[in-house]
Amino acid sequence: MPLMNGKQYRDGLRKMKHKVYIMGERISNPVDHPIVIPSQNAVAMTHDLAFDPKYEDLLTVTSSLTGKKVSRFTHVFQSIDDMVKKVKMARLLGQKTGTCFQRCATMDVANAMFIVTSEMDKKLGTHYHDRFLRFMREVQEKDYYVGVAMTDVKGDRSRRPHEQADPDMYLHVVEEKKEGIVVRGAKSNQTGSINSQYTIVAPTAAMKKEDRDYAVAFATPTDAEGIIHIYGRNPGDTRKLEDCSIDLGNPRFSGQETLLVFDNVFVPWERVFLYKEVEFAGRIPFLFAAGHRQSYGGCKAGVSDVLIGAVKLLAEYNGLDEMPHIRDKIIDMVRLTETIYCCGIATGVEGVKTEAGSYFVDQLLGNVCKLNVGALPFEMARLAVDVTGGILGTMVSEKDLKSPEIGKYVEKYMKGLPEVPTEHKMRLIFLIQNILFGINSVGYMVESVHGAGPPAAQKSSLNRLVDFEEKKNLAKEISGIP
Ligand code: SF4
Numbered sequence: 369m370p371l372m373n374g375k376q377y378r379d380g381l382r383k384m385k386h387k388v389y390i391m392g393e394r395i396s397n398p399v400d401h402p403i404v405i406p407s408q409n410a411v412a413m414t415h416d417l418a419f420d421p422k423y424e425d426l427l428t429v430t431s432s433l434t435g436k437k438v439s440r441f442t443h444v445f446q447s448i449d450d451m452v453k454k455v456k457m458a459r460l461l462g463q464k465t466g467t468c469f470q471r472c473a474t475m476d477v478a479n480a481m482f483i484v485t486s487e488m489d490k491k492l493g494t495h496y497h498d499r500f501l502r503f504m505r506e507v508q509e510k511d512y513y514v515g516v517a518m519t520d521v522k523g524d525r526s527r528r529p530h531e532q533a534d535p536d537m538y539l540h541v542v543e544e545k546k547e548g549i550v551v552r553g554a555k556s557n558q559t560g561s562i563n564s565q566y567t568i569v570a571p572t573a574a575m576k577k578e579d580r581d582y583a584v585a586f587a588t589p590t591d592a593e594g595i596i597h598i599y600g601r602n603p604g605d606t607r608k609l610e611d612c613s614i615d616l617g618n619p620r621f622s623g624q625e626t627l628l629v630f631d632n633v634f635v636p637w638e639r640v641f642l643y644k645e646v647e648f649a650g651r652i653p654f655l656f657a658a659g660h661r662q663s664y665g666g667c668k669a670g671v672s673d674v675l676i677g678a679v680k681l682l683a684e685y686n687g688l689d690e691m692p693h694i695r696d697k698i699i700d701m702v703r704l705t706e707t708i709y710c711c712g713i714a715t716g717v718e719g720v721k722t723e724a725g726s727y728f729v730d731q732l733l734g735n736v737c738k739l740n741v742g743a744l745p746f747e748m749a750r751l752a753v754d755v756t757g758g759i760l761g762t763m764v765s766e767k768d769l770k771s772p773e774i775g776k777y778v779e780k781y782m783k784g785l786p787e788v789p790t791e792h793k794m795r796l797i798f799l800i801q802n803i804l805f806g807i808n809s810v811g812y813m814v815e816s817v818h819g820a821g822p823p824a825a826q827k828s829s830l831n832r833l834v835d836f837e838e839k840k841n842l843a844k845e846i847s848g849i850p
């Protein structure tokens with residue numbers, strides 16, 4: 369059954385044995401934990417929309433591996449259209465959830481691994497590609513969400529992996545057995561690790577020959593023995609433990625980030641996709657990043673749409689929406705949103721067919737896309753804060769609104785237009801808080817800068833990708849320098 373709905377997805381997770389800690393406590397049933405539920409709702413949306421005739425063209429596709437209808441999140445790109453639809457799908461899901469729906473990593477890592485395993489086999493005579501395809505067929509058949517564990521904790525950033533005082537600062541192979549390998553280390557900022565069935569672990573950067581033990585890529589179930597998920601805090605996580613909905617701003621959906629510990633985890637050879645091939649280690653994060661940097665042009669545009677809607681509606685509720693300076697600011701938010709979306713679409717349109725047989729995004733544009741995503745949402749946030757007003761940081765709580773003693777004051781004095789219930793204004797203010805301050809997820813701001821790598825990483829990629837010789841020659845020719 370290649371497609372499962374949200375309920376089937378959740379029921380499947382319930383059978384897994386994820387070892388999860390939230391604020392120091394072992395959580396026996398994460399699927400039903402109030403801090404985890406909204407993040408699983410966001411992933412469940414990627415399943416449910418696949419069954420909606422209105423969206424199935426975006427959410428599903430015919431697999432090149434199985435010939436069956438599968439989730440686009442598990443697809444290896446076969447055309448430019450695939451890479452454009454990917455961004456449209458991400459924008460749609462950003463609009464429907466108002467948060468990080470987490471699953472894009474599957475698509476982006478699958479497309480990177482498809483190419484790198486093929487390149488390795490051609491150059492080294494290995495058999496990684498077939499192995500990887502066997503894994504991907506299973507992923508497609510079972511409609512898995514496969515996360516990506518790339519970001520090592522890194523310890524002393526000025527030292528290479530093998531130079532670290534503690535060798536576990538980068539995930540590495542600690543034992544080689546007949547049946548497979550044993551790895552140890554930790555990966556931080558792990559999007560949706562508890563919500564995924566598998567994760568693909570790969571190096572965080574290029575490796576040198578002294579770092580051979582750190583050059584390893586593999587897939588593992590996220591509930592394998594030795595894997596521990598430690599939940600990351602957000603400014604408003606404990607609001608989810610209160611009996612409230614208004615204060616959450618986005619009561620149904622959130623992202624999820626964890627610290628993922630690998631405490632001597634066994635991986636069978638069948639799931640190992642790169643083993644000590646140092647020269648290819650950097651290819652995986654390089655290609656994954658270019659693809660994932662495109663995804664942000666979709667998801668963050670979708671969340672921005674929600675933000676613009678909230679700001680516009682709140683301005684209306686306050687009787688402000690006809691004021692020229694308010695309209696001007698909201699139109700600027702639209703301009704910024706469409707700019708990042710254009711980057712995502714162009715990254716797909718300018719993609720190319722690869723020697724491995726798949727299509728891949730334009731890497732230069734993908735990096736430019738993410739650089740803009742790392743900057744423009746901050747301008748959008750400034751405009752949203754400006755239009756919303758100081759109440760964004762001072763709004764009283766749902767419990768005050770519902771209090772038998774003081775509720776009447778909140779209702780009366782927090783009101784805008786007389787016909788609009790105060791509760792509706794409060795909901796919008798908390799929604800804007802949620803998006804801008806990361807109230808129940810990693811958030812629009814931090815993730816826009818650091819997701820798929822920080823701006824410095826994009827600039828370093830661009831340094832390798834930009835053809836400066838060509839540009840210099842243009843200048844020479846125009847100016848008459850021989
Ligand atoms: Fe997908 Fe965006 Fe979340 Fe990354 S930040 S996983 S691209 S929704």
Ligand code: FE
Nearest residue numbers: 559815819820
């Ligand atoms: Fe992300």
